[in-house]
Amino acid sequence: DAGVTQSPTHLIKTRGQQVTLRCSPKSGHDTVSWYQQALGQGPQFIFQYYEEEERQRGNFPDRFSGHQFPNYSSELNVNALLLGDSALYLCASSFAPQETQYFGPGTRLLVL
């Protein structure tokens, strides 16, 4: 049984560009949450998707947007990249919005 998978594993972008990160949830899970982890810090909640809608959102600007597909997979989009967006982006899935979250390995984004 595959766990949460994310792609790509690493990515390098330049300031002002746009990026799309992808996540496939654990089998049987229908809820996906995204987190940003800066170097030396704990993960920070970005938003949660359930039934193809954004249900909860953390303190992140509108440059961060997402999508959930009918097969429960999800994308995180970041527009107008800033140097400060360099971080490990983590996806977590659960079999309902209030259930235990299981994390993927993350995508490491470097903005130059």
Next chain:
Amino acid sequence: DAKTTQPPSMDCAEGRAANLPCNHSTISGNEYVYWYRQIHSQGPQYIIHGLKNNETNEMASLIITEDRKSSTLILPHATLRDTAVYYCIGGSNYKLTFGKGTLLTVNP
């Protein structure tokens, strides 16, 4: 979400029990206590969670005080592979609010 306080680092000898404390004095009655760990550069790994009663699974035990203001995660026989940052989180599982956690180093 409840604010949690953890020591920044702890050491433990291999084979001994590791006891990781967490204070969550502002936790409300319906908020759970969750523990995750993160091995360097990997995604956080779920360990255990509880509300009022002590909990045990194949990885660890969670002891929650009667007033729910603090808890202790116990790894009964620590191995070198248990070296990681351990996060204690108090709140809703809708949004996990991570602090800086405790870096547990297991020494041979």
